[in-house]
Amino acid sequence: MGSEKVSPLEVRGLTKVYPVFKLEEVSFRLEPGTITGFIGRNGAGKTTTINSILSFVRPDGGAVSFFGLNAAEHSREILERIGFVSAGMTYYTRKKLKKITEVVRTFYPGWDEQAYRARMSAFGLEEEKTPAELSNGMKIKYALALALSHGAELLILDEPTSGLDPVSREELVEVFLKLKDEGKTVFFSTHITSDLEKCADRILFLQRGKLRADDTLDGFRDAWRIAECAAEIPQALREAARGCCRVRDGYTVLVPKEGAEAFGAREASLEEIMIHLEKEADEA
Amino acid sequence: MKLLMKEWKLCMHPMGFLMPLCAALVLVPGYPYGVSCFYTGLGIFFICLTARENHDAAFTLTLPVSRGEAVRARILFCAILEAATILLMALFILLKNLIGNTPNPAGLDAGLATIGEGLILFALFNLIFFPLYFRDVSKPGKAFAFAAVPVFLWIILEIAATYAVPFFRDVLDRPDPAYMAEKALFTLGGLALFLAGTAKSVQLSVKRFEEQDLSL
Numbered sequence: 001m002g003s004e005k006v007s008p009l010e011v012r013g014l015t016k017v018y019p020v021f022k023l024e025e026v027s028f029r030l031e032p033g034t035i036t037g038f039i040g041r042n043g044a045g046k047t048t049t050i051n052s053i054l055s056f057v058r059p060d061g062g063a064v065s066f067f068g069l070n071a072a073e074h075s076r077e078i079l080e081r082i083g084f085v086s087a088g089m090t091y092y093t094r095k096k097l098k099k100i101t102e103v104v105r106t107f108y109p110g111w112d113e114q115a116y117r118a119r120m121s122a123f124g125l126e127e128e129k130t131p132a133e134l135s136n137g138m139k140i141k142y143a144l145a146l147a148l149s150h151g152a153e154l155l156i157l158d159e160p161t162s163g164l165d166p167v168s169r170e171e172l173v174e175v176f177l178k179l180k181d182e183g184k185t186v187f188f189s190t191h192i193t194s195d196l197e198k199c200a201d202r203i204l205f206l207q208r209g210k211l212r213a214d215d216t217l218d219g220f221r222d223a224w225r226i227a228e229c230a231a232e233i234p235q236a237l238r239e240a241a242r243g244c245c246r247v248r249d250g251y252t253v254l255v256p257k258e259g260a261e262a263f264g265a266r267e268a269s270l271e272e273i274m275i276h277l278e279k280e281a282d283e284a
Numbered sequence: 285m286k287l288l289m290k291e292w293k294l295c296m297h298p299m300g301f302l303m304p305l306c307a308a309l310v311l312v313p314g315y316p317y318g319v320s321c322f323y324t325g326l327g328i329f330f331i332c333l334t335a336r337e338n339h340d341a342a343f344t345l346t347l348p349v350s351r352g353e354a355v356r357a358r359i360l361f362c363a364i365l366e367a368a369t370i371l372l373m374a375l376f377i378l379l380k381n382l383i384g385n386t387p388n389p390a391g392l393d394a395g396l397a398t399i400g401e402g403l404i405l406f407a408l409f410n411l412i413f414f415p416l417y418f419r420d421v422s423k424p425g426k427a428f429a430f431a432a433v434p435v436f437l438w439i440i441l442e443i444a445a446t447y448a449v450p451f452f453r454d455v456l457d458r459p460d461p462a463y464m465a466e467k468a469l470f471t472l473g474g475l476a477l478f479l480a481g482t483a484k485s486v487q488l489s490v491k492r493f494e495e496q497d498l499s500l
Binding site: 051054055056057058075076077079080083084086090091092093095099100102103104106107108 | 286289290293294338339340342343345346347348349350495497498
């Protein structure tokens, strides 16, 4: 008998075809109580993946299950156990938060009013305000307060830190870490990789509709090194290169860890890895 | 019920309240009374427009409800507004009969048959507007434009019928209480069409909304 925990979200072979874009056979599995960062440049398919997972768009192939339950057959039960927050979405901007909450709470049998009050207070949110009066960071906190008050065990966030100043982003990252401490699973897409360096356990890297990497943060970073060269890139380095970028003093080149010592390469940041791999794809 | 409350608290546009009050137009002499029902259709369009501007579809689909339930709630909510319009129209017709009804040269006289006319108009509107709207919730204007054409065509035909079609001219377009049995049958027929048209509209709308990829 296997002792593998039930995954809060498991995606197998997710495919969505548009006339100019294809999401191809995306498969991954989230571990409970972890933070997973879903990275990729704009247009890589992150939002399409999330929209397909949540059935906002109808996938052309693949299967999605939450907590071991098939998404298509148990949507109501699943939606009671997850929360979705999108930075680009603002609901009922002229309605008071109080009124929106009044409506939302009726849909959840497990609504915890005490938890709601506590979250609102902790996030510094006032119910008499409207979403239009909130900053982007506060809007996300309000959406999180709603999701957490109905007992969401899995939080799916689409670009939650986009458009936020560094201090607000830092605050949100701290919120995610607290949620993880409470046993919640957090899955969030972003192209601001520095946020993930601070909190993610796992990284999913999506490139042009395909899942290019699915690894722990340390494993993903450890697989690569950055070599720097002042002028022309030596032939040996050019052959090992997996994408190079022009910088002020010359070039940076991404190389696999194996053999990187020969080039005096240093550790690579998540952002450097993503940018160089995108460069490689652009040049291919 | 919860979704109906959501429609009421979050999606209702002031025009949704105001337009059914246009039922009072039956008090105006020489007016095509079908148009007063059309205004409620305009109110419904504003509700759908408000829903689009507030990303209501995306919000609703994050709640533990199915797409079908979301569609049924919106159509039922609008059908309640239509029923309220009909009820108000009936009350204003009674009032008009008390203060003195006059023949209407622009279509049916204000009477029982006018209610039937309104119900047929709503049946047409629901059957065309909602399936088009739920095919693409980001384009309520297009759905409304397509629904408005047959509705106005019906109003024009009905006005012409009060001059050219004997049943309309000699039976329906007579002040109450003349031909009440025939008018009651006509109105019951209108009610049947309203119920059948709205039910079909729900069926088509659910199917189309289920298939739709929402662009969020």
